[in-house]
Amino acid sequence: MDKHILCCDWGTTSFRLRLVERQDYKVLAEYLTKDGVAGTYRDWKEQDEINRFDFYAAILKNSIKELAKKTSFILDTIPVIVSGMASSSIGMEELPYAELPFESNGSQASVRVFKDFNGKDAPLVLVSGLKSHEDVMRGEEAQLIGLLKLNEISIQASEKIVFVFPGTHSKHISVKDRFVIDFQTFMTGEIYNILTEHSILKDSVLSSSGTVLMQADQIKAFLKGVEISGTSALLHSLFTVRTGQLFGQFTKEQNAYYLSGLLIGSELRQLKDGNYDHLVICSGKHLYEHYKLAAEAISLKFNTTYIQPELIDKATIAGQVQIFNATQTTSNE
Template sequence: MSHTLLCCDWGTSSFRLRLVNKDTRQILGEVINPEGIASTFNAWKNQAKTNGVSRKQFFQEQLRHHIQNLAAKLHTNLDATPLVLSGMASSSLGLEELPYAELPFAVDGSQAGIRHFERQPDFPHDLLLISGIRTDGDVMRGEETQLVGLIHLMDLAGITGESIFIFPGTHSKHITVRQQQVISFQTFMTGEIFNLMAGASILKDSIESPDSAEIKEPELNGFRSGVRESGNSTILHGLFTVRTNQLFRNLTKKQNFYYLSGLLIGTELRSLLPKEAAPIILSSGSNLFKFYKLALEELQLLNDTIIIPPEFIDKATIAGQVTIFQQQQVPLIKPTK
C-alpha cells in the first residue's frame, strides 16, 4: 500500500485515525475514539508510577492499538505504512513536546515544525509529528495544519492580500494571512466559556439544552438577541442578562440557551469590526457553522465573508497532513536516542 498514509488528528478530547490515499486524499477507513490527549496523558502517569513506562512508549502503544484496530476493520496489514500525527500530540501532554514554529508561517506547510521517528520493531511505522505555531502571547496546535490543507483544497493560494480565517471551536482561532503567510492570530475561549457557564454557574438554572437537532425560529431569535446584546455592555454584565431573561420571563429557557451562545459568539466576532477590516473566511464544521454565519449576518459582516462549506473542513486536516508529509520526505529533526 505504497500510496497510502496513516493520518491521525489527536486533540485534547478526541482521537481520529484514517487511512488515506496520498494521491487522491480519499479516506479508505477510519477509527474514532473519545480518548484524547488529556485522558491518555493521565493514564500514562498512573501506569508510570507502577511500571516506569516512558511517555513516548505509552503513547506509541496506544497508537499501535488503534492502527491494529483499523487494520482489522479493513482486513489488511498496515505495518510499514507511515503515520503523520498532528494536534495536541506535540504538546506537553502528548507523545513528545515540540517547540512551536514562529511567525511568519508559510501556509504551504514548508515551515512546519516536525520531528521524525524512524520505525522500530515494536512500532513498525515511520512517524512524522507536527508541531504548532506561536506568537509572543498566543499558541495553536492543529489549526495551522488545517489551514495548510484548506488553502490547498479551496485553491486559495491566489489570495495575496490580507484575510482573516475563522476556525470556530472550544478555543476559536482568528488567523490573519497576508501574502501567503500567517502574520498573526488570536484565540477566543468561546466554546469553553459557554460550557462553563451552561454547566457550572448560576446560569445553568436559567437555560435548557435543546432536545433535538431542529432549531425553531423563536430559538434562533434568542440567538440573534444574544448577538445584539454583546454590543450593549461588557461581557461580564452581559452574562448576567441570561439570568434576568429567565427571572423576568423575557425568554424561555431554550431561547435563553441560544441567547447565551449568541452573546459569546457575538462578543468574539465583534473583534472583527469595523467593517473595513480584512475579508473574512469562515471555516467551520457543521455543528457551529449555522451560528457563526447567523452572527456574521447580524453584525452585517456576511457580505465581506467567504463561506467554506462545512464538508470541506474535515477534509482540510487530511489535506494539510498529506501536504506537510510530502514536503518533509527528508527528516528535518532526528529523534534523540
C-alpha cells in the same frame, strides 16, 4: 510514493485515526475513541513501568491494529502522521512550536520524524503547533494549510485574509502573501461550557444536544443575544441570561441560544472594524449556522466566504498530507 497514509488527530479529549489515500484525501476507514491526550497522560502518570513516548506509542499502534480489522489492508507498512495535542507537554513528546511568519504550505511546520515506527520505511511524523509572541495553537494551522491546498481560497498578492476557525478555543488567523502573520485565540466555546455547567446560569439554560439547524424561536433568541453583545459590556450582559429566564422572556432552551449569541457576537465584533481585505469563516456543522447568522447580523457579510462544513474534515487531512510530503522532501534533499 506510498499510496496511503494514516492520519491521526489526537486531541485533548478524543482520538481519531484514518486510513487515507494520499492523492485525493479519500478516507477509506477510520477508528474513533475517547482516549484523548488528557486521559492518556493521567493513565501514564499512574504507572511507572513504561516511559511516556512508549506508553503513547503502544496506544497508537494498538489503534492501528483495530483500524486494520475494519479494512482489507495491511497497515503495518504505512506511514503515520499525528497532529493535535500529541506534541504538547502532556502528549507523546513535547515539541517546540513553529514561529511567525509561517508559510502556509506546511514547509515550516515543526515536526519530529521517528523512522520505521510502523514498519520498515514507514515513519511516524509528529507535528507541533504554532506560536506568536502571546498566543499558541495546535491543529488549526493544519486545517489552514489544507484549505489552501484544496484551492478553496485563493490569496491575491498583498491581500490580507482573516480565517476564523470556531471551536472550544476559536482561532482568528491572519494571512498575507501566503504567510501566517498573526493569530488570536477566543475562548468562546469553553466559556459557554463553563457558564452552562458550573455557573449560576446553569439553571437558566438547557442546551440542545445534537441539534444542528436552529428552529425559528431559537434563531430569534440567538440573534437577540448577538444584538445585545453590541450594546453593553459582556460581563454585564451575561447576567441577562438569568433575568431573561426569570422574567419569562425565553425558555431555558431558547436562553441557551441567547447565551450563544452573546458570546459568538462578542467574538465576531472584534472583526467589525478590522484591517483586512477578506474574511473566511471555517466552521464545522455544529457551529456553521451560528457563525453565519452572527456574521450577517453584525454586517460582516461584506467580502466574507463561508467554507462548507464537510470541507473542514477534508482540509485537516489535506493539511496533514501536505505537511508529511514536506517532511519527505526535506529528508530526501
